Amino acid sequence: MLDKRLYHHLVSWLGQWPAGRALQVVGSERRVRPGWDGRPHPVVGVGAPGGAVLSVPPERVEAVRALTDLPVGDLLAKLPAAVGYAGWHAHRAVFRYCLAPAPLPDAGDWICPDDEVIPPWLRVFGDPVLVARDATGAFLAGVGLKRHDAHGQEIAVGTVPAARGRGLARRLVAQAARRVLDGGAVPTYLHGPGNGASATVADAAGFRDRGWTAYGISED
Incomplete structure (x- = not known):
């Protein structure tokens, strides 16, 4: 069901x-x-x-x-x-969608997208965004939520090249999914069919591939 x-x-x-x-x-x-x-x-x-x-x-x-x-x-x-x-x-x-995120530890904090540490790609998302930083406060990885409606929010994640391979993306995605579910909505996650790295993050965070497909058009 x-x-x-x-x-x-x-x-x-x-x-x-x-x-x-x-x-x-x-x-x-x-x-x-x-x-x-x-x-x-x-x-x-x-x-x-x-x-x-x-x-x-x-x-x-x-x-x-x-x-x-x-x-x-x-x-x-x-x-x-x-x-x-x-x-x-x-x-x-x-x-993909998720109803039971992987029990991974939190990796970041929810902050306002106009904070100076936020990179341009993450600023387009609504308030707040989820950010992982290093000991100096520099940005490592982040998640924005595409708030489509009251029932569904799509997770988008990005990691700076120097911080990849540490498991930050999967932890942030699972952390964001818990927040979306706690708010009464379902978290979704989209990635290109050939994007193996993104597929690995989704699997590890609890977003199982059920054979569903999304379609759209874009200018680029």
Whole structure:
């Protein structure tokens, strides 16, 4: 049985869940409104073993549905133009969620993202962010939360090259997941299919690969 927090997150984020067919295209006003970072995200999709839901702007539903008989690779190639973003690129990611984070020790502190120690990539996340520092206070690794809705928050993590290999990322991800769960939401984690390092972090933190996939488009 699907966890109710994850179910409500997917319904809120996508506009419908479960899929009901191999590929269900749905229209959602959320695709034209600002997302977690203040920018619109015109395509969001999640696929599970029972089917996939692809959420697009309401006025683009028919154009995207016309592509659903194509092989997935061809559909993704044509998807940006079909939603009015020609020149953007479609992408796939491994979609993971966690209900029982690994019992790893905490590795950082939650601080305001405008603190001078925070690197630029981490400043775009809402307050607060989770940061690990060395004895001098220098930044080593951090986690930001993409607060998609009241039911689901996506974890993003980064570590400076000199601090990699110490297990900081997995500890921070598990620590952040506990905070999200304590707040009543479900933590999610996305990474590229070929990103072995990120997959290792997810596995170690308790985010099992269940064979789910996420879809989206981006400018770069």
